Amino acid sequence: MASLFLSALYPTVAFAGDDGSAVIHENESPENEANDSLDEIKDETPSTLYVPGWNEVDGMKYYADDQGDLVSGWFSNQGKRYYFDPANGNAAARGFVSLQGEVYYFEADGALYDKGWALVEGVWYYATASGKIETGWLKLDGAWYYLDPAQGGAMLSGTYRVGSTLYHAHQNGALLTGNGWMRDGRGAWYYLAPSGSLRTGWLKQGNTWYWLDPESGAMATGWYRDGAVWYYSDGSGAMLANRWLKQGGTWHYLNPSGAMRTGWLHDKGAWYWFDRSSGAMATGFVDDGGTAYYCDGSGRMLSNRWLNKDGVWYALSESGAVRTGWFQEGSARYWLDPETGAMAVGERTIDGRQYFFSSSGAMINNVWVSLGNGACGFIDASGEVALVGEYDDQNRIVCSDGQTGWRTVAGKLFYFDPAEAGVLRTGWFEADGMRYYADDAGIRQVGWTSVSGVWYYLDPSNGVMRTGWAYVDGVWYYLDPATGAMQTGWLQEGGDWYYLQGNGAMVANSSVKISDGTYWYMNGSGRHDRQAGIDIIMRTARSLLGVPYVWLGVYPQDGGMDCASFTWYLYKQLGIDIGFETYDQMHSGVRVFGDAQPGDIILMYYGAWPNYNPMLPEHVVLYAGGGMIYEEPTFGGRCQYVPLASKGASTTAVQRILS
Numbered sequence: 029m030a031s032l033f034l035s036a037l038y039p040t041v042a043f044a045g046d047d048g049s050a051v052i053h054e055n056e057s058p059e060n061e062a063n064d065s066l067d068e069i070k071d072e073t074p075s076t077l078y079v080p081g082w083n084e085v086d087g088m089k090y091y092a093d094d095q096g097d098l099v100s101g102w103f104s105n106q107g108k109r110y111y112f113d114p115a116n117g118n119a120a121a122r123g124f125v126s127l128q129g130e131v132y133y134f135e136a137d138g139a140l141y142d143k144g145w146a147l148v149e150g151v152w153y154y155a156t157a158s159g160k161i162e163t164g165w166l167k168l169d170g171a172w173y174y175l176d177p178a179q180g181g182a183m184l185s186g187t188y189r190v191g192s193t194l195y196h197a198h199q200n201g202a203l204l205t206g207n208g209w210m211r212d213g214r215g216a217w218y219y220l221a222p223s224g225s226l227r228t229g230w231l232k233q234g235n236t237w238y239w240l241d242p243e244s245g246a247m248a249t250g251w252y253r254d255g256a257v258w259y260y261s262d263g264s265g266a267m268l269a270n271r272w273l274k275q276g277g278t279w280h281y282l283n284p285s286g287a288m289r290t291g292w293l294h295d296k297g298a299w300y301w302f303d304r305s306s307g308a309m310a311t312g313f314v315d316d317g318g319t320a321y322y323c324d325g326s327g328r329m330l331s332n333r334w335l336n337k338d339g340v341w342y343a344l345s346e347s348g349a350v351r352t353g354w355f356q357e358g359s360a361r362y363w364l365d366p367e368t369g370a371m372a373v374g375e376r377t378i379d380g381r382q383y384f385f386s387s388s389g390a391m392i393n394n395v396w397v398s399l400g401n402g403a404c405g406f407i408d409a410s411g412e413v414a415l416v417g418e419y420d421d422q423n424r425i426v427c428s429d430g431q432t433g434w435r436t437v438a439g440k441l442f443y444f445d446p447a448e449a450g451v452l453r454t455g456w457f458e459a460d461g462m463r464y465y466a467d468d469a470g471i472r473q474v475g476w477t478s479v480s481g482v483w484y485y486l487d488p489s490n491g492v493m494r495t496g497w498a499y500v501d502g503v504w505y506y507l508d509p510a511t512g513a514m515q516t517g518w519l520q521e522g523g524d525w526y527y528l529q530g531n532g533a534m535v536a537n538s539s540v541k542i543s544d545g546t547y548w549y550m551n552g553s554g555r556h557d558r559q560a561g562i563d564i565i566m567r568t569a570r571s572l573l574g575v576p577y578v579w580l581g582v583y584p585q586d587g588g589m590d591c592a593s594f595t596w597y598l599y600k601q602l603g604i605d606i607g608f609e610t611y612d613q614m615h616s617g618v619r620v621f622g623d624a625q626p627g628d629i630i631l632m633y634y635g636a637w638p639n640y641n642p643m644l645p646e647h648v649v650l651y652a653g654g655g656m657i658y659e660e661p662t663f664g665g666r667c668q669y670v671p672l673a674s675k676g677a678s679t680t681a682v683q684r685i686l687s
Contacts, residue, residue: 408438546687626653632677
């Protein structure tokens with residue numbers, strides 16, 4: 029009856045539900061002719077009425093006492109505590125609420141949470157028995173937790189900072205503690221101080237360095253950076269240093285400090301280049317400040333050589349830099365592209381001038397080249413066109429201006445033959461009754477010139493071919509009187525014999541071995557003169573009189589000589605080597621079975637020495653003629669001139685060296 033009355037009297041009324049809470053119902057006034065009589069009632073619609081106990085209005089909860097008045101502030105009901113906020117119409121607080129500087133958490137039904145850990149929207153908080161949300165450090169069951177004041181007491185996990193100190197917690201928030209290396213549940217390693225704080229930056233243990241990330245404290249493995257410098261640690265975290273490192277097919281080098289190498293490295297005699305950004309060892313072309321270099325497949329920088337890359341040639345200097353511009357090597361001159369260093373071939377215009385390069389890259393000079401349209405040009409030593417000619421109907425070169433005879437161009441002499449309509453002569457030709465030779469470019473040659481493997485001498489003053497004897501640079505040569513060809517070997521002229529070496533030089537003041545094993549001495553004029561050689565030997569022997577006998581002595585300046593070195597030294601004056609030992613000397617020259625002649629050596633056998641060997645002579649002397657000899661006698665003696673008969677040898681053998 030009462031509910032019907034209230035419903036009729038108020039359009040919005042709260043009723044107590046079965047659980048004692050207030051339930052709001054909306055009632056519409058009937059539309060009838062009596063509406064006008066209700067206008068006064070509408071103007072006097074009262075505010076919401078609350079029944080004792082719980083009331084819910086627009087999703088908010090309230091609690092009314094027995095008189096229907098709403099409870100305000102802290103309130104306990106059935107063992108739970110609630111807070112009805114005066115600032116919010118005494119509605120029950122829900123969620124996080126700050127009261128007098130403390131934070132509390134109220135559940136969805138408004139009850140204060142005071143049971144420890146609370147998971148709110150995926151974040152853990154801790155409420156004390158008084159309901160206050162803890163902040164800062166919290167120790168529970170021997171474990172430490174950090175409840176971030178800046179986040180209303182949210183429990184932190186993983187790596188975080190408190191002030192300037194770094195810590196690390198397990199996923200359940202429990203602080204990682206200990207002293208030294210610790211590993212978290214995700215496999216990361218950390219180094220902890222006794223306080224539980226994490227070490228960061230560099231850590232040295234023994235001789236090993238470790239890097240602990242400044243942000244997370246986690247021990248680094250693989251590549252990492254400290255400032256602008258890269259380092260590398262292996263799987264144990266140990267920093268690697270002073271060694272090569274290959275990663276993913278790429279080589280790097282780690283300095284003694286462990287820093288990743290960039291730029292140049294000199295290692296075991298070779299230079300290597302490492303990219304300044306990535307530290308990767310370079311192969312192929314590299315650029316260092318605008319200068320190009322080349323490193324082979326092993327990374328070694330190449331230097332002081334030519335390099336063929338993809339069919340293009342490059343010249344590498346002693347420093348390894350790719351050369352550019354003009355480059356002179358020996359007598360050849362090359363042009364290397366100023367930008368790429370590529371060697372030029374063929375025709376090139378350089379600084380407005382025309383140059384020609386062979387397939388080998390050498391600048392063409394001192395030759396004729398085709399200029400097109402029947403024209404040709406002589407390229408001088410500088411590589412420029414010095415004289416323009418043209419081809420006749422037989423493809424021979426004639427001078428464009430019609431001049432004939434001798435013509436000097438860029439210091440070279442050419443002969444345009446008047447008898448042949450001005451054709452440029454090459455090879456052998458005659459002019460003015462003299463014989464000359466011009467190379468394939470028509471340049472008249474002088475000095476020694478090889479033609480088809482034969483040497484000729486063309487007078488340096490005029491280019492005329494020389495014949496007969498020619499004295500060149502202190503040496504005599506003989507040129508065939510008819511052909512001018514340089515002669516070699518034995519030459520007989522006017523009853524005298526001469527010997528011309530393989531290079532054509534006449535032998536003088538020396539000896540030549542002939543077919544029978546003896547030697548001919550050639551005097552200062554180059555003629556065969558045995559007596560002149562004998563005279564030299566005898567003069568030398570006389571000069572050695574009184575030199576002591578020294579076993580195994582070789583030269584007089586050694587303090588003395590033995591018998592074999594004495595005779596060896598005499599023949600050495602004629603350019604003849606008969607050996608240091610008597611065994612060698614018994615096989616030099618030829619054995620003579622008649623009388624000895626001055627200059628022969630005589631081998632002596634006694635058969636009395638303890639080491640006597642009938643096949644080996646025990647003494648050797650120089651025969652001076654007239655039954656006299658020169659010798660180095662024996663221990664305690666000196667070089668002497670004595671009769672051969674005084675030696676008392678049981679057997680002698682004569683060996684002739686000079687014939």
